[in-house]
Amino acid sequence: MGKKVGNQMRLNKYGIIFCIPFVAVFFIFNFWPTIYTFLLSFGDLRGLKVDFKLIGLENFQKMVNDKYFWGAVGNTFIIWGMNFAPQLGLALLFAIWLTDVKLHLKGKNLFRALFYMPNLLTAASVAILYRSIFGYPIGPINQMALKWFGAEQAYNFFRDGWATRGIVAFIQWWMWCGQTLILLMAAITSISPSLYESAVIDGANDWQSTWSITIPLLRPMMFYMLVTSMVGGMQMFDIPFLLTGMHGEPAFKIRTTAIYMYNMAFQGRNDYSYAAAVSIGMFIITMILAAGINYITSEHAPRVKRVTAADANAAKAGAK
Amino acid sequence: MTEYKNYKSQKVIKSTIIYAFMIIFGLIAIVPVWVMLINATRNTPEINEGLSLLPSVHALYNWKVLTGHGFQIWRGFANSAIISVSATLLCVYFSALTAYAIHIYHFPGRKVLWGVIMTLIMLPASLSFIGFYQFMAKIHLTDSYIPLIVPSIAAAATVLFMRQYLESVLSYELVEAARIDGGGEFFIFNRIVIPVAMPAIATQMIFAFVTSWNNFMTPFTLLSTKEKYTVTMLVQMLRGDIYRTEYGGIYLGISVSLVPIIIFYAFMSRYIISGLTMGSVKE
Numbered sequence: 100m101g102k103k104v105g106n107q108m109r110l111n112k113y114g115i116i117f118c119i120p121f122v123a124v125f126f127i128f129n130f131w132p133t134i135y136t137f138l139l140s141f142g143d144l145r146g147l148k149v150d151f152k153l154i155g156l157e158n159f160q161k162m163v164n165d166k167y168f169w170g171a172v173g174n175t176f177i178i179w180g181m182n183f184a185p186q187l188g189l190a191l192l193f194a195i196w197l198t199d200v201k202l203h204l205k206g207k208n209l210f211r212a213l214f215y216m217p218n219l220l221t222a223a224s225v226a227i228l229y230r231s232i233f234g235y236p237i238g239p240i241n242q243m244a245l246k247w248f249g250a251e252q253a254y255n256f257f258r259d260g261w262a263t264r265g266i267v268a269f270i271q272w273w274m275w276c277g278q279t280l281i282l283l284m285a286a287i288t289s290i291s292p293s294l295y296e297s298a299v300i301d302g303a304n305d306w307q308s309t310w311s312i313t314i315p316l317l318r319p320m321m322f323y324m325l326v327t328s329m330v331g332g333m334q335m336f337d338i339p340f341l342l343t344g345m346h347g348e349p350a351f352k353i354r355t356t357a358i359y360m361y362n363m364a365f366q367g368r369n370d371y372s373y374a375a376a377v378s379i380g381m382f383i384i385t386m387i388l389a390a391g392i393n394y395i396t397s398e399h400a401p402r403v404k405r406v407t408a409a410d411a412n413a414a415k416a417g418a419k
Numbered sequence: 420m421t422e423y424k425n426y427k428s429q430k431v432i433k434s435t436i437i438y439a440f441m442i443i444f445g446l447i448a449i450v451p452v453w454v455m456l457i458n459a460t461r462n463t464p465e466i467n468e469g470l471s472l473l474p475s476v477h478a479l480y481n482w483k484v485l486t487g488h489g490f491q492i493w494r495g496f497a498n499s500a501i502i503s504v505s506a507t508l509l510c511v512y513f514s515a516l517t518a519y520a521i522h523i524y525h526f527p528g529r530k531v532l533w534g535v536i537m538t539l540i541m542l543p544a545s546l547s548f549i550g551f552y553q554f555m556a557k558i559h560l561t562d563s564y565i566p567l568i569v570p571s572i573a574a575a576a577t578v579l580f581m582r583q584y585l586e587s588v589l590s591y592e593l594v595e596a597a598r599i600d601g602g603g604e605f606f607i608f609n610r611i612v613i614p615v616a617m618p619a620i621a622t623q624m625i626f627a628f629v630t631s632w633n634n635f636m637t638p639f640t641l642l643s644t645k646e647k648y649t650v651t652m653l654v655q656m657l658r659g660d661i662y663r664t665e666y667g668g669i670y671l672g673i674s675v676s677l678v679p680i681i682i683f684y685a686f687m688s689r690y691i692i693s694g695l696t697m698g699s700v701k702e
Binding site for chain 1 (some may be wrong): 430433434435438440441444445447448449451452454455458461466467469472496513514516517519520521523524525526528529532533535541542543545546547548551552553554566569570572573578583584604605608611632634635636638650651654655657658666669670672676677680681684688689691692693696
C-alpha cells in the first residue's frame with residue numbers, strides 16, 4: 100500500500116511538470132502584464148519617459164471627470180445595443196424556423212454555412228471593405244442609391260455620426276448573427292422532443308409550444324449570450340478603429356473605450372498611465388454589468404425551472 | 420378535409436416566407452464579399468460606372484498597382500503564416516498537455532490552477548494590454564514575433580475545451596494499461612493521448628489559426644519594421660492616400676487577405692460549424 104502511494108506521488112510529479120509551460124507563460128505574458136497595468140494606472144508614465152513613480156489615484160480622478168471617457172463608454176454601449184438586439188431577435192427567429200422538422204425546409208445547411216461565413220473573416224479587412232462599400236462619392240451603396248432608389252446626390256455616410264454608428268453596428272451584426280444562430284439551433288435541438296409531443300397531445304399549436312416550451316428553455320442560453328456578447332462588445336476595436344480615421348471619427352461618435360485607450364497610449368501624448376486607468380475603468384464597468392445581468396438571471400432562474408418541471412409533469416401526464 | 424387543406428396551405432405560406440427570408444439574409448451575408456471580388460477585377464472607370472455582377476479583366480493591372488505601392492503581399496503572407504502556424508501548434512499541444520495533467524494527475528495546486536483558468540476565460544484581453552506592451556518594451560521584445568507566438572501556450576479557453584473532451588473519451592484505465600506496458604508518462608501523452616484527442620485538437624487548431632491570422636491590434640502595436648508586417652497590417656495601409664482612386668487595387672488588396680480564409684472555409688465549413696457547438700452546448 101505504501102509503495103502504491105509512493106508510486107502515485109511519483110506519477111503526480113509529472114502532473115506538475117506538464118503544467119509548467121502553461122503556468123510560466125501565464126505568469127510572464129498575462130499575470131504580470133495585468134499587475135503591471137494596475138501599477139501603471141497609479142503612476143505617471145507618459146511621453147518619452149522610461150520609468151514612472153506612483154502618484155496614487157490621480158488618473159482615476161481624471162477619468163471620472165473626463166467627458167471623453169464617458170462619451171466613449173456611451174458610444175460602446177450604443178453600438179453594442181444597436182447590434183445585439185437585432186442579432187438575438189433575428190437569430191432566434193431563424194433558429195426556431197430552421198429547427199422546425201415539420202416544414203421540411205431545403206438548403207438549411209447551405210444557408211447556415213453562408214450566414215456564418217463572415218464570422219471568420221479578418222475584422223481589419225472587413226472594416227476596410229465596408230469603408231469602400233459605403234464610400235463617398237463612389238461606393239456601391241451610393242451608386243445603388245443614385246441609380247435605383249432615385250437619390251439626388253451621393254451621401255457621405257462617414258460625416259454623419261448616427262449613420263457611422265449604424266454602419267459599425269451593422270458590421271458587428273453581419274459578423275456575429277450567424278454564430279448566435281448556430282448556438283441557438285444547437286440549444287433548441289437539445290430540447291427533449293417528448294416535451295413537444297406531449298404539448299401536441301394537449302392540443303397546443305406551433306405558436307403555443309414555441310412560446311411556452313422553446314423560449315423559456317432557451318433563456319439560460321440567451322443570458323449566456325447576452326453576457327459574452329457584452330464582454331466582447333465592450334472591447335470592440337478593429338472595426339470602428341479602421342472604418343474611419345483611427346480616432347472614432349466623425350466627431351468621436353464611434354470612439355469605443357478600447358479605441359480611447361489606444362489613442363491615449365499610442366497616439367498624441369503617449370499617456371500610458373492614463374490609458375491603463377481607462378482599461379481598468381472599462382473592466383470595472385463591464386464586471387458591474389455582468390454581475391447585474393447575472394443577478395437578474397438568478398432572480399429568474401427558479402421561475403424558469405418551475406416552468407420546466409411543470410412541463411415535464413405535463414409530459415408525463417400526457418403520455419399516460 | 421377542408422381543415423387539412425387549410426393546414427397544408429398555411430404550411431406552404433409559412434415555408435414561402437421562410438425561404439424568402441433565407442434568400443434575403445443569405446444574400447446579405449455574401450453580397451459584400453461578392454462585390455469585393457468583382458471590383459478587384461475592374462479598373463477605376465468601370466467601378467465609377469456602377470455595380471456589376473460579372474468580373475472584368477483588369478485583375479493583373481490592379482495587382483501591379485497594389486504591389487507597386489509597397490504592399491508586400493508574399494512577405495505578408497509568409498509572416499502571417501509563420502506566426503499563425505507556430506502559435507497554433509504551441510496552443511493545441513500545450514493546452515492538451517495542461518488539460519491532460521489536470522484530468523489524470525492529482526497534484527497539489529490542481530484546483531487553484533483550474534480556478535485560474537476559469538477566471539482567465541472571463542477576463543477581457545484588453546485589461547492587460549497596456550501592461551503587456553510596456554513590459555515587452557522593457558525586455559526589448561517589441562518588433563519581435565515572440566509576444567505574438569509564445570502567449571498562445573497559455574490559452575485558457577482551449578484548455579477548458581480539451582479537458583471537457585478528454586473527460587468524455589480518455590479513461591484512467593487506458594492510461595494505467597499503457598503504464599503497465601512500460602510506457603513513460605511523456606511517451607503516453609504523445610503516443611496515446613494525442614491520437615485519442617485528435618478530433619478536439621483538429622477543431623481547436625482551426626479556431627486558434629483563424630484567431631491568430633485575424634489578430635490586428637497586437638501586431639499593429641508591437642511591430643515597427645515594415646518587413647515584419649502581417650497581412651492584417653498590410654490591409655490597414657489601403658486606407659492611405661497612395662491608393663486614393665485606385666479602387667480596384669484596394670478591393671484586390673482586401674480580397675487577397677480574405678480569399679485564403681474563404682477557400683479554407685468552403686472545404687471545412689462542416690467541421691467548423693460542428694466544432695463551434697461541440698464545446699458550448701453540453702447535453
